Amino acid sequence: MATLRFLLKGNNNPSTIYARFRHGRNIDFIKSTTLVINPKYWNKPKGTVKQVAEFVDKKNLQNDLNALRTTILNSFNDHYSNGGIINSDWFSQTIKQHFNQDSKTDLNYLLDYAKYYKENLNSKVLVSGKTGVTANTLNRYKTIINKVKAFESKQKKRYTFENVDLRFYKDFKNYLLNVEKLSLNTVGRYINYIKTICIDAEKYGIKINRAVLSGEFRATKEKVNFITLSETEIQTIFEHDFSKTPYLENARNWLIVGVWTGARVSDLLQFTSNNINNGFIEYTAKKTDQKIILPLHPHIKEILLNNDNQFPREISAQRFNDYIKTVCKDAGLKQLVYGSKQKKIKKKVWRKTKGEYPKHELVSTHICRRSFATNHYGKLPTPVIMAVTGHTTERMFLNYVGKTAKDNANVLNDFWNVQEQKKQNKTPQLNVIKNQTA
Structure with a gap:
């Protein structure tokens, strides 16, 4: 008698659900169904999905397994009664046809598995x-x-x-x-x-x-020369008059909000007055799902005050990226700096090319986040900055701001020099002598 049972191999989350088909002594096949499940929702003795309330997709997944069971058993009955060959290939093809998978797909190949993985x-x-x-x-x-x-x-x-x-x-x-x-x-x-x-x-x-x-199959790396805005440059941009070009003024205001919040552009350009609560900006980062709270910088307060307590007008990330280059150019950021710039190498193909370029040409939306991190590093405790940038480890953060062991040593050296100078400039303590009265 033909039997079909579903099972998991191991306890990885998610785990692939396998189908085991048996008939007599010589037919015993196990193949992946390509369906996956969290093992805690799997009833191992019964080979079924646990119908528990917390697993919202329980019914759909079990229905998929039931439908696959019907397909396999019907296919077996048709093949077996007509003298067809019942082997591993039949079993594999039956499953693939049920899920409308390409019969040429072979998960032993890197490209096929990469597509399946995606x-x-x-x-x-x-x-x-x-x-x-x-x-x-x-x-x-x-x-x-x-x-x-x-x-x-x-x-x-x-x-x-x-x-x-x-x-x-x-x-x-x-x-x-x-x-x-x-x-x-x-x-x-x-x-x-x-x-x-x-x-x-x-x-x-x-x-x-x-x-x-092996260690030889390793990722290639090179040091990145990233561009940031200093506090002096930010002040220059903030004070520049863009009143004759409202679209640049709007982009400038978003840039200022960005450098004082450290928000990714996907979060930054979504800010509304609803994100302000008692003098703080509160939002949940889309990328990490982290809740981030930070105070309003004086520059941001002034922008809000001049705009009826509203953030700048809505703008797309692409236009923001384009406009802030012009903003920085008009504000005078034209000095040559070393960095990478996108250049067209052939039709529809652009690649970053290293060299010296006017600084405003290298400005992109990511300058907001990097500027916030670098301008506050060494002035605030690193965990405080990380709470705003959303980095989960100090190693990731230091790599992000491009700090090396030598940079950290210089910070320590500066601290010791300041402490020593305080000792040398310490005012001698004077003893007050009470005058005698006649």
Whole structure:
């Protein structure tokens, strides 16, 4: 008698649900259904989804499993009664056809699994307990899939996970650097995506090349020369008269709000009067879901006062990015500085090119957040700044503001010099002698 049972392998969250089909002594197949679940919602003895209130998708997932069961058993009855071959390929194809998956998909291949991995990111349960990822994360994996596809096309080869070795690492890295003309940091990010996909595949029983876990299969890095606005420059921009160009005045005001809040542009440009509470700005960061509270800087207070207690007019991130370059140019930030600027290298392809450029040309929306962090570093306790920027570790924060061990040593040296100077300038204590009275 044919039987079908669903099961999990391991306790990873999420875990893939497998289907086990048995018939007689010689037929015993186990295949992934591609459906996933948090193990705490799985009834192991019964091989079903626990119907508990806290799992909102319980009915849908169980219905999917029930429908798959019906498809498999009906397919078996049709094949078996007509003398068809019942083997592992039949079982695998039946599952794929049920979910309308491409019959050519083979998850042992890097590109196929990368697509599968991306498609399931929206159901991925993160460490925080939140389900799903941001649109930016999905776009990043879409990009790496396209890079792998282009690389395989150039190599005229499809790579299985066992092919992802140090030779792959070298060839893929050289392709991204020399053909795609990407920076070392961007290449390093793509290398890390490849490692993430490989590690995930291994969790679900796919054999990978162990070289991907070695120290040699590492991300490339280079020091980033980022641009910030000093407090003097911020004051200059704040005082500059943009009254004849209202759209630049509006962008300037958003820039000022940004450098004194350290908010990401995705949060910054969404500020309204509803975010103000008793002299504080309160908001929840979209990227990290962190609640952030900070006082109103005097510059922000003045902008609100001159605008009926409202934040500047709504503006898109792209226009804000474009306009603040002109804002900084009109305010006189034209000195040559070293940095990276987007340049067109061929049709529809832009890449960052290093060199010396007028400072205003290197200004982008991210200057708000970096300026806040760098201008307050060393003046406020680092945890206070991190509470505003949303960095979860001091290491991440120091890397963000570009501080090195030498920078920290200089801060300590300056502190000791100030303390020593206070000792040397200490006023001698005078004893008051009471005059005698006649």
